[in-house]
Amino acid sequence: MPVPARRTAALVVTALTAVALLLVPASPAVAHNSLLTAAPAKDAVLTAPPDKITLKFLQKLNPAFTTITLSDANQRKVPTSDPVVTGTTGAVTVAQALPNGSYTVAYRVVSTDGHPVQGSYRFTVADPTADTPSPPAATPTAPPVQATPAALESSRATAVGTDGQSPPVGLTITGAALAALAVITAVLLRRRARRR
Numbered sequence: 001m002p003v004p005a006r007r008t009a010a011l012v013v014t015a016l017t018a019v020a021l022l023l024v025p026a027s028p029a030v031a032h033n034s035l036l037t038a039a040p041a042k043d044a045v046l047t048a049p050p051d052k053i054t055l056k057f058l059q060k061l062n063p064a065f066t067t068i069t070l071s072d073a074n075q076r077k078v079p080t081s082d083p084v085v086t087g088t089t090g091a092v093t094v095a096q097a098l099p100n101g102s103y104t105v106a107y108r109v110v111s112t113d114g115h116p117v118q119g120s121y122r123f124t125v126a127d128p129t130a131d132t133p134s135p136p137a138a139t140p141t142a143p144p145v146q147a148t149p150a151a152l153e154s155s156r157a158t159a160v161g162t163d164g165q166s167p168p169v170g171l172t173i174t175g176a177a178l179a180a181l182a183v184i185t186a187v188l189l190r191r192r193a194r195r196r
C-alpha cells in the first residue's frame with residue numbers, strides 16, 4: 001500500500017494502543033500504605049494517659065503529607081505536637097494528661113504512589129487513680145471514618161490537601177482517551193486533506 005496509508009495505519013495502531021493502556025487500571029500489585037502497628041493500640045484500655053501516639057506504617061511517610069490528630073469522645077480536638085516522621089513511623093506528643101474517656105486517633109498519610117490513605121481507631125483511658133470525675137461513658141455517636149479500598153481508589157489525588165476534590169479515576173481516563181482520540185482525528189483529517 002502507498003506510504004501515507006501505511007503511516008496512517010501505524011498511527012492508528014499507536015493511538016489505539018495508547019488508549020488501551022490508559023484504560024487499563026493501575027496495577028493492584030502496587031500496594032498502598034497502611035497502618036501496621038500503633039501505640040496506644042487500637043481498642044486499648046489504658047490505666048494511665050499516654051503522652052505520645054506512635055503510628056508505624058508499611059511504607060515510608062512523607063513528612064509534608066502526614067497528619068495525625070487526636071480527639072475526645074465529643075469529637076473535640078486534643079492538642080498535640082505536629083507529627084514527627086522517622087522513616088515509616090509518625091508520632092505526636094500529647095500536650096496534656098488525658099482525662100479518663102474514649103479517644104480517637106485519626107491519620108492521613110500518602111502511599112509511595114502518591115495516593116492518600118486515611119483511617120482512625122479508638123482507645124480508652126481508664127485511670128483508676130484519676131480523682132477528677134470522669135466524663136460520662138463514651139457513647140459513640142458516629143463510627144470512626146474508615147478508609148475503604150473503593151474510596152481510596154476513587155481518590156486519585158497525588159497531593160494531599162485537595163481532600164478528595166480530584167476527579168474520579170474514570171473521568172480522568174475518559175478525558176485522556178478523548179484527548180488522544182481528538183489528536184489522532186486531527187492528524188488523520190490533515191493527512192486526508194493533504195492527499196486531495
Ligand SMILES: [Cu+2]
Pocket residue numbers: 032111113114115
Ligand atoms: Cu495508588
